[in-house]
Amino acid sequence: MPETPEDLHEALATAVLELDEVLTADLCNKAVALGYDAWTTIEQGLIAGMNRAGKLFDEEEYFVPELLIASDAMYAGLGILRPHISQANTIHGRRVVIGVVQGDTHDIGKNLVRIMLEVAGFEVFDLGRDVPAQAFVDRAVEVNADVIALSTLMTTTMTQMSKVVSILEEGNIRHRFKVIVGGAPLSQQFSDRIGADGYAPKAAQAVQLARQLTGLVNAAA
């Protein structure tokens, strides 16, 4: 068994990469028992392992079945670590509607963003994946959301994000919601181009962005 947090994170990343759900769960339980920071363990163990599996997918050493088993291992670990993520869980009444845009079923990143928002005290309405643009707007109006958070991992579905902004503009309700976007192929330039309110490259930054845009902290903080 690994001796240091770094060793454990490395072993965890390897367990996800090697599709070993049982070892992944064991190592996450060990991280909890030893009091290691849960989010660091998620980022440097589980996400690192998933990213390595992704690299093998890119190199055509892994295929869709391997990725699905790797994500099962990651979710098993996430279930163990999630209750131990430390952050001020202040209920502040800000609401976020989140989902993966239409045409895209990659939801691991979106789920991490949702978890981080929840532990930061946001009330989150998760629409899942492959969500039509109109459904984001309808739900945001229905629950009087503060933020609409859009995720996508595919270049081919990025345009769905501008559809959400257009629907808001056409309905004269753009001013009521902050729209934030994220996912591997996106950038700040893309966010600016489609008229979103902000882009975050990672889950933790998405929380910071949502806090700034809803007035919980000022942008300089």
Ligand code: B1M
């Ligand atoms: Co596929 N896939 N996949 N895939 N997949 C990619 C995305 C791809 C880049 C691989 C490649 O070809 N190199 C490619 C997309 C190419 C493109 O852009 N056009 C691709 C493809 C093509 C496909 C299929 C079409 C494959 C096929 O069937 N032939 C198919 C898609 C079907 C569809 O959706 N229509 C497909 C399927 C799958 C699986 C089901 C096997 C599985 C997804 C399982 C699941 O999500 N439930 C899968 C996976 C796992 C990947 C890779 C390997 C890894 C993605 C991942 O989960 N990363 C990916 C290649 C790669 O990345 N190397 C690939 C880990 C995750 C933690 O990172 O999602 O980036 P990420 O999230 C980060 C940040 O981006 C950010 O925070 C997260 C954590 O910090 N973030 C946000 C995400 N959303 C945010 C929102 C925010 C803010 C930050 O604010 C709102």
